[in-house]
Amino acid sequence: MGSWIRGRAIGRGSTASVSIATDEQSGDIFAVKSAKLSKSEFLQREQKILCSLNCPQIVGYVANNVTTEQGETLYNLFMEYAPGGTLTELIQKQGGSIKEAEIRVHTREILHGLSYLHSRGITHCDIKGRNVLIGADGAAKIADFGCSRLNYENCASIGISGTPAFMAPEVARGEDQGYGADVWAVACTVIEMITGRPPWPELLDPVSAVYKIGFTDETPKIPSSTSEELKDFLGKCLRRDAKERLTVDQLLKHPFLVDSISKNSPTSVLDQDFWDSFEEEEETERPSSSSGDLKNSSLPNSVSERMRRVSCSRAPNWGWEEDWVTIRCGGADDESITENCSSSSQFEEVLMTSLLEETEVHTSSIFSSITGISEINERDCLCSRIGYSKFCLGLILKSRRE
Numbered sequence: 001m002g003s004w005i006r007g008r009a010i011g012r013g014s015t016a017s018v019s020i021a022t023d024e025q026s027g028d029i030f031a032v033k034s035a036k037l038s039k040s041e042f043l044q045r046e047q048k049i050l051c052s053l054n055c056p057q058i059v060g061y062v063a064n065n066v067t068t069e070q071g072e073t074l075y076n077l078f079m080e081y082a083p084g085g086t087l088t089e090l091i092q093k094q095g096g097s098i099k100e101a102e103i104r105v106h107t108r109e110i111l112h113g114l115s116y117l118h119s120r121g122i123t124h125c126d127i128k129g130r131n132v133l134i135g136a137d138g139a140a141k142i143a144d145f146g147c148s149r150l151n152y153e154n155c156a157s158i159g160i161s162g163t164p165a166f167m168a169p170e171v172a173r174g175e176d177q178g179y180g181a182d183v184w185a186v187a188c189t190v191i192e193m194i195t196g197r198p199p200w201p202e203l204l205d206p207v208s209a210v211y212k213i214g215f216t217d218e219t220p221k222i223p224s225s226t227s228e229e230l231k232d233f234l235g236k237c238l239r240r241d242a243k244e245r246l247t248v249d250q251l252l253k254h255p256f257l258v259d260s261i262s263k264n265s266p267t268s269v270l271d272q273d274f275w276d277s278f279e280e281e282e283e284t285e286r287p288s289s290s291s292g293d294l295k296n297s298s299l300p301n302s303v304s305e306r307m308r309r310v311s312c313s314r315a316p317n318w319g320w321e322e323d324w325v326t327i328r329c330g331g332a333d334d335e336s337i338t339e340n341c342s343s344s345s346q347f348e349e350v351l352m353t354s355l356l357e358e359t360e361v362h363t364s365s366i367f368s369s370i371t372g373i374s375e376i377n378e379r380d381c382l383c384s385r386i387g388y389s390k391f392c393l394g395l396i397l398k399s400r401r402e
């Protein structure tokens with residue numbers, strides 16, 4: 001990258017901020033994702049993966065460098081600029097839902113990008129509307145590889161990551177995060193395109209989400225208004241057992257996507273219905289990418305309260321504004337500390353202390369002592385796997401910090 005000028009900010013995620021960058025010589029415009037060098041572990045990981053990829057359905061890599069700006073040393077990742085913003089923003093611009101013909105097109109694009117990734121042994125691990133960008137031609141491109149993993153890396157070595165509402169059951173349990181987890185997340189993203197909200201809108205917070213997704217028999221609700229083909233497509237992605245889900249390549253042959261080519265491609269520029277589905281709605285103000293998250297929402301008082309609220313399903317809805325955050329956690333640490341707590345306040349205290357001391361808490365006994373949920377089998381379930389406690393801790397502490 002030669003000399004360039006940093007322009008306006010266009011997004012902020014959990015680990016980095018994104019701005020426009022203009023190449024001084026050519027005038028070309030890029031997006032630059034920057035993080036303090038000392039905190040750029042995920043960004044550097046993203047760079048290593050992104051620079052090896054070349055696929056129209058994946059945001060293009062340009063370059064990377066280190067700069068000093070206003071006394072701070074920054075690691076910068078330059079990539080193709082996607083002027084259409086995120087898929088989530090597109091959904092909002094179109095009134096909170098997009099038409100099935102357009103859902104079909106974007107789903108196909110996302111699956112083509114994932115097919116490319118999976119064929120190279122990469123799992124994205126954080127597919128959601130906010131991580132799908134819309135290019136200059138209106139096509140979807142997968143972005144944000146900060147959570148991605150290579151197939152030889154397992155949960156025990158690098159931990160699990162992602163956004164709770166989009167997590168597959170095996171991910172929520174801390175067991176595995178393979179290609180099937182991306183398939184589940186594609187279905188969640190399709191639900192986002194249909195409803196304008198992530199799946200599980202009734203859940204209160206990430207911990208409740210992880211519990212419900214990982215340890216009940218439920219699957220996200222499939223909106224009744226959708227076509228039978230789309231319902232079937234979602235049903236084949238949202239199997240709780242990852243082995244029963246269709247692969248990305250099988251999904252690309254599903255009638256929802258295949259039949260549509262003849263049914264819904266425009267036969268001429270006069271095929272108004274098709275083009276209507278792409279009609280630009282009145283421009284609404286773009287929500288800032290981080291506006292929702294958990295920044296301003298205080299967590300309910302106690303873990304037991306949260307768990308109880310999940311089980312009685314009369315929980316108030318999370319608004320769109322209180323969106324989901326991406327969670328990233330480190331790998332396993334064999335020397336976990338087992339703590340016992342008899343109350344939720346003790347539980348939270350232990351979590352906070354462990355953050356300060358940078359130690360790991362083995363939360364299985366804590367969870368069961370507080371929640372009293374008998375069906376949780378400590379041995380093979382909640383938090384008993386090394387690394388999972390760190391993940392739960394990450395969820396809670398991240399919510400707190402923001």
Ligand SMILES: Nc1ncnc2c1ncn2[C@@H]1O[C@H](COP(=O)(O)OP(=O)(O)OP(=O)(O)O)[C@@H](O)[C@H]1O
Pocket residue numbers: 010011012013014015016017018031033059079080081082083085086130131133143144145146289325326
């Ligand atoms: N290439 C790009 N073109 C246009 N906008 C972009 C681009 N890359 C990122 N953005 C914007 O910046 C936001 C944050 O980017 P990104 O999701 O990569 O950051 P992150 O820190 O990894 O976020 P997350 O919290 O999801 O992990 C995106 O939601 C999007 O609005």
